[in-house]
Amino acid sequence: MSEPTPPSGSAIPAGVAPDPSRSGPGSRHRLEVDVHPTRRDTVGAHLWALGATGLEERPTTLLAWFEAGAADDHPTLDEDLAARVPELAPAARRWSVEPDRDWQSEWKATIAPARAGRIVVVPSWLAPTHEPGDDELTLVLDPGRAFGSGHHATTLLCLELLDELDEELSLTGRTLADVGCGTGVLAIAAAARGAVVTAVDVDPTAVAVTRENAERNGVELHTSTGSVETVAEPAEVVVANLVTDVLVSLAADLVAATRSVLIVSGIATVRRDRALAALTRAGAGVVEVRERDGWLAARLTVTTSGEAAS
Ligand SMILES: C[S@@+](CC[C@H](N)C(=O)[O-])C[C@H]1O[C@@H](n2cnc3c(N)ncnc32)[C@H](O)[C@@H]1O
Numbered sequence: 001m002s003e004p005t006p007p008s009g010s011a012i013p014a015g016v017a018p019d020p021s022r023s024g025p026g027s028r029h030r031l032e033v034d035v036h037p038t039r040r041d042t043v044g045a046h047l048w049a050l051g052a053t054g055l056e057e058r059p060t061t062l063l064a065w066f067e068a069g070a071a072d073d074h075p076t077l078d079e080d081l082a083a084r085v086p087e088l089a090p091a092a093r094r095w096s097v098e099p100d101r102d103w104q105s106e107w108k109a110t111i112a113p114a115r116a117g118r119i120v121v122v123p124s125w126l127a128p129t130h131e132p133g134d135d136e137l138t139l140v141l142d143p144g145r146a147f148g149s150g151h152h153a154t155t156l157l158c159l160e161l162l163d164e165l166d167e168e169l170s171l172t173g174r175t176l177a178d179v180g181c182g183t184g185v186l187a188i189a190a191a192a193r194g195a196v197v198t199a200v201d202v203d204p205t206a207v208a209v210t211r212e213n214a215e216r217n218g219v220e221l222h223t224s225t226g227s228v229e230t231v232a233e234p235a236e237v238v239v240a241n242l243v244t245d246v247l248v249s250l251a252a253d254l255v256a257a258t259r260s261v262l263i264v265s266g267i268a269t270v271r272r273d274r275a276l277a278a279l280t281r282a283g284a285g286v287v288e289v290r291e292r293d294g295w296l297a298a299r300l301t302v303t304t305s306g307e308a309a310s
Helices: 039-050 079-084 103-109 124-131 153-169 185-192 206-215 244-256 269-281
Strands: 027-034 054-057 059-066 094-099 114-116 120-124 138-142 175-179 195-201 222-225 235-243 258-268 283-294 295-299
Touching: 039 054, 039 059, 039 244, 039 269, 103 222, 114 153, 114 185, 120 124, 138 185, 138 206, 153 185, 153 195, 153 235, 153 283, 153 295, 185 195, 185 206, 185 235, 195 206, 195 295, 206 222, 222 269, 235 244, 244 258, 244 269, 258 269, 269 283, 269 295
Parallel strands: 120 138, 175 195, 175 235, 195 222, 235 258
Antiparallel strands: 027 059, 027 094, 054 059, 114 120, 258 295, 283 295
């Protein structure tokens, strides 16, 4: 899963700045590979691991940008890995060199506030000019180097389901855990509605960005680096926007960490059955499934002994 991040800038790992000595003056290397929707997450993760500084999803292709190599000498990939990932095999790769541009500014110019139900996510650089509508919950976010600008379908679906849950049951005073918090967008939305929120992510950079965004929005969160096992007590509501394979592997732990409502997202529509089967096998019941742009989110119910699930 990838957001439309700029080819360098917010997607560059912490402490890694573009090295002009390793790239041709004024140029970036673009790799295009064909990807079946079921393989999008896996191939995307490999491209990040190979050093991509930006990734863009298209319906049947992935574009990745790399810094390394001289202008006419494309970066050397890990060929052992490329041999095991058919989409990255030498014959399947299409390289091109693009002139360098001010990606960060161009990307910022394309980002507008994103709405999900009553929640509007406003990038920090637009906050000074944003006029909130009636009944709007405005979240001001700086994505930094984490996932969760609020524009990806998987995030918007979660925000919608959370907003509707709040309308139905009120989140005020309820415990909520956000597993895979990224920028903290979901955790901050829930905390702004009065929930007592724990936000966790395996990526320490995401946890740091979450803390900064929580402060920016004046909400308090418990944060920790790790996965669902770092959530100390089962929460009434758990929200997890993770890629399908991770959701499947964590299904039993996510259900065990939930006292009532589990919201999951990040499921490629073509992998619906696999993901939902894992969650129902673990004891959750599907209440609603929602789809957007090839992605699914679901609300599930978990009944724990002595408590009625909502
Ligand atoms: C798709 S992003 C979701 C970010 C944000 N919650 C949103 O909805 O926009 C998934 C996040 O999960 C994190 N992640 C990946 N595997 C994880 C795991 N096993 N446990 C916890 N977090 C994980 C990633 O680092 C990433 O920040």
